[in-house]
Amino acid sequence: MEYNITDRWAVVCAASRGLGFGCAEALAAQGVNLVINARSPEPLEEAADLLRRGALGVEVRAVAGDIGDPEVRREVLDAAPQTDILVTNAGGPPAGDFRDWEAEQWDSALRQNMLTPVELIKAVADSMAERGFGRIVNITSSAVKAPIAALGLSNGARGGLTGFVAGVARQPSLASRNVTINNLLPGSFATRRLTDSLEAESRDSGRSTEDLAREARQEIPAGRFGTPEEFGAACAFLCSAQAGYITGQNLLIDGGAYPGTF
Ligand code: NAP
DSSP, X not given: OOOSOTTOEEEESSOSSHHHHHHHHHHHHTTOEEEEEESOHHHHHHHHHHHHHHSTTOOEEEEESOXXXXXXXXXXXXXXXXXXXXXXXXXXXXXOOGGGOXXXXXXXXXXXXXXXXXXXXXXXXXXXXXXXXXXXXXXXXXGGTSOOGGGHHHHHHHHHHHHHHHHHHTOHHHHTTTEEEEEEEEOSBSSHHXXXXXXXXXXXXXXXXXXXXXXXXXXXXXXXXXXXXXXXXXXXXXXXXXXXXXXSOEEEESTTOSOOOO
């Protein structure tokens, strides 16, 4: 299916691998030019090369740096002639016990997973509205719908972003001008983040990562982890011209793991 977004410019944050890269790849396949970002320059450049080779004719620019840093955000946005599509993303906060988290840990989680997307949305939304096209997708987590106790920092920060988006997306100044804002909620995807979590759990429990992974897969009705390609495909659809009437939504992509009707 043609998504009618060829030659648009997308800024995809935290995209040298994993879900961000999946989104960048799916957008590039639709002929979208990209600015991608991540902290480590080398893997970021490698990812940019991979994207250039995969989608000929698409321009890919790479800006390294922590997306939580206001100067990096400015550089990332300035690297695109205009931002038609914005995918916000960053690493998730660490797991732990709420008794151990001090203001410092909360500040970091809130900055990375709530205030950074808020600032990015603020920076691009009005100019998208002026041009009559804008697609914003925030990568959050299934924990927004089904909180995971050990991921309290993520539950809190992403919950805050979700509430903010729910209000902003419905503002006529954006919605009536073809600017949509939606959240994608990943369940369990086969990325470095998942491998790292399984390894941490294995160290704590003394069980093998293979056993833990098998058990985790069994809890998912689909019987497997999702792939960044599947995630990217959903992102590209939400960024399509055809998705202009979908806004303020939270789309779970979790292989059926969430047990609720809504
Ligand atoms: P991943 O495979 O570890 O990839 C994370 C990407 O983000 C890398 O490119 C990393 O590169 C970049 N990054 C991390 N922090 C950054 C920062 N502050 N500024 C710029 N780039 C940054 O993780 P993932 O699985 O794709 O996860 C993406 C998001 O989805 C995370 O917030 C995660 O918590 C959430 N999520 C994932 C799952 C899952 O099953 N995978 C489930 C629920 C939620 P550098 O390290 O070089 O910066």
